[in-house]
Amino acid sequence: MQERMSQTCDVVVLLSGTGSNLQALIDSTRTGDSPARIAAVISNRADAYGLQRARDAGIDTRTLDHKAFEGREAFDAALIELIDAFNPKLVVLAGFMRILSAGFVRHYQGRLLNIHPSLLPKYKGLHTHQRALEAGDTEHGCSVHFVTEELDGGPAVIQGRVSVRPQDTAELLSNRVMTDVETRILPQTVAWLADGRLRLRADGRPEFEGRPLKAPLQLSDLGEAFR
């Protein structure tokens, strides 16, 4: 088995909005035995509530407004510079509503995670809850995946599932996915990467506890200790 990281794993979180996932991460890293530490939270929007959550928790924040840049490449280059000043081992996209350039993704290969509100490969992109309802799905959920150059297309590490109820609206479903599963699987994945149980192999496949993952782990299959 791969040697576990003994030092704290510094994490930079990127977000554009409410920051519910950030809050879950903050809460999980507050316990004394967490190997992860949030070094900074960066947003492309100054009014993102997630920045306030970070400030309330005493975490460094930065805003980098994408509208101040000529194009994606220029914004991403500045973002890399900003992130790397914190020297993180891991970068987490927690509701960061910007498409990242290939150069950015390559720079953080194996160290860049995203949480997406669907059971990938279903419903890449936006409006995932509405699309699940329109398709008549009986089950919906979220995935944490390593980021590759394909939008929402990198290998998924873990998924959390909820049942779709007859009375569900996109909002109700979205809230349930967030509360029941999103806020669990992201902190869990960060902890696994931080302690070395999870990594991305050179062949592009995630490896968990020394074994390549053939399919994403399922939250429901994990014991209580993992939640």
Ligand code: GRF
């Ligand atoms: C979440 O649904 C996440 O899966 C998606 O964007 C949303 C962010 O919500 N990528 P929040 O900012 O964490 O509340």
